[in-house]
Amino acid sequence: VQIPLKADDGENILFLGINDQEQVTRTVMNALTTLVYTAKRNSRTLHTYVIDSLGLDDAQHLDVLDKLQGEGLISLVGKKDIGKHLHQMAQNIMDDNAEPSLLVILGQEKMRDLRLNNDIELANSTNPEGDNSNNDFGSRLNFSFGGGSGANSSKADISSYRKALAYILDNGPRMGVNTLLQVDVPSKLLYEDYVNAKFVYNKFNHLIMLRSEEKAVATLGLNDDIHLERLSSDSERLRAIYYAADRDKYQMFTPYIIK
Numbered sequence: 001v002q003i004p005l006k007a008d009d010g011e012n013i014l015f016l017g018i019n020d021q022e023q024v025t026r027t028v029m030n031a032l033t034t035l036v037y038t039a040k041r042n043s044r045t046l047h048t049y050v051i052d053s054l055g056l057d058d059a060q061h062l063d064v065l066d067k068l069q070g071e072g073l074i075s076l077v078g079k080k081d082i083g084k085h086l087h088q089m090a091q092n093i094m095d096d097n098a099e100p101s102l103l104v105i106l107g108q109e110k111m112r113d114l115r116l117n118n119d120i121e122l123a124n125s126t127n128p129e130g131d132n133s134n135n136d137f138g139s140r141l142n143f144s145f146g147g148g149s150g151a152n153s154s155k156a157d158i159s160s161y162r163k164a165l166a167y168i169l170d171n172g173p174r175m176g177v178n179t180l181l182q183v184d185v186p187s188k189l190l191y192e193d194y195v196n197a198k199f200v201y202n203k204f205n206h207l208i209m210l211r212s213e214e215k216a217v218a219t220l221g222l223n224d225d226i227h228l229e230r231l232s233s234d235s236e237r238l239r240a241i242y243y244a245a246d247r248d249k250y251q252m253f254t255p256y257i258i259k
Contacts, residue, residue, distance in 0.1 A: 001242050001253050003206050010205040010246070011173035014189075015182040017210030017240075020233040022060055024210050025106055027240065027255045028182050029064045031208075032104055036073040047101040048074040049089075051082055054107035061106070074104075083113060083120035086164040093171050094156060100176035103168065108181055109188040117162045117191070162190055169203040185212060186219045197221030201245040209241045210255075223250065 005011045013031065017024040032050070039046040050065060068074045077085045092098040108114065158164040169179055181204075189195050197220050200207075207220070212228040222228075222243070231239045242251045 001251060003242070003244075005173070005178050005206075007174055007176060008205075009170070009173060010201065010203060012169055012179040012181065012204045013206040013208060014200065014204040015180065015208045015210075016184075016186060016216065017212045017228070017231075018184055018233070019054075019107075019182075020211065021235065023233050023235075023238060023255075024182055024184075025054065025059075025061045027208060027210065028104065028106060028180055029061050030256050031180060032074070032102075033064065033068065035102060036068060040073060045100055047099055048104065049077050049085065049101065050074050050104045050106070051077045051085075051111075052106045053110045055110060082111075083118075083161055083164075084122060086161060086168065087120045087122060087158055089172070089177065090156075090158040090164040090167040093168065093175055093177060094158070096175070098172065098175045098177050101172075101178075103172075103177070103179045105165075105179065105181045108183045108190075109185070111161070114161045114165065115191045117160050119160050120158075120164060162192075166190055166203075186216050195219060205244065205246045207241075207243040207245065208255075209243065210239075226250065 003013060005013075015024055015028050015031075019025055032048070036046070036048055039048075052061075052065065054061075056062070065074070065076060069076055089098070089101070089103065105111075156163075156167055158167050168177065169181075172178065183189055186200060187195050189200060192199060200220060209216075209228055209231075211231040211233045214227075214229040216228050217224075217226050226241065228241070231241070238254055240253055240255045242253060243249070
């Protein structure tokens with residue numbers, strides 16, 4: 001499955017599903033490693049930041065993250081720095097000063113500050129992206145970005161976790177700032193009061209869906225023939241569906257799983 005990310009609205013990827021045996025997280029890890037290693041091979045700049053909200057102490061994906069960070073391919077954002085980092089990324093986009101970046105969020109539904117829509121505390125803050133200014137990571141294989149015309153020139157409100165992340169999702173792709181976001185069910189996306197298909201597809205042109213709750217199909221306005229609750233999460237028969245929203249195209253596939 002190839003997902004071309006263009007310099008256009010909504011060019012983010014939503015990974016959706018109940019995280020049995022870390023199947024969804026491990027699928028995200030596969031996408032992440034593909035991006036950063038092909039980026040390195042092509043020697044083009046890509047700054048990659050990972051927010052891990054899963055809160056797991058003994059999990060398979062932690063070894064992958066440690067390896068990637070040890071090789072200088074990603075930067076893990078500490079829990080105390082998440083708000084400042086989201087705000088700085090949103091501010092850079094707003095100022096037409098964003099560099100090609102990849103933001104990866106694992107377990108978005110477990111981000112308490114996002115759920116409560118807490119304000120971002122900026123007192124004594126530093127530039128979290130500036131701390132990694134010497135990390136030249138590289139471009140994406142099969143992922144192309146054109147020069148964006150910049151985000152909305154008017155000043156938007158990015159004072160809270162929810163507002164800052166929404167701004168990144170809405171305005172980042174046109175400037176080469178893309179997001180891979182994992183959530184268990186679509187109704188928890190950004191913890192908005194009402195999540196429907198329009199809200200989702202305004203922010204994500206690409207959905208990777210593993211086994212999920214039955215009502216997820218209705219929330220996403222998917223074809224009646226799609227039954228996410230019937231997808232196997234067994235490691236030997238793992239199935240996922242890729243949906244390209246802008247083309248209304250479905251593709252069932254077996255995700256590669258990093259062991």
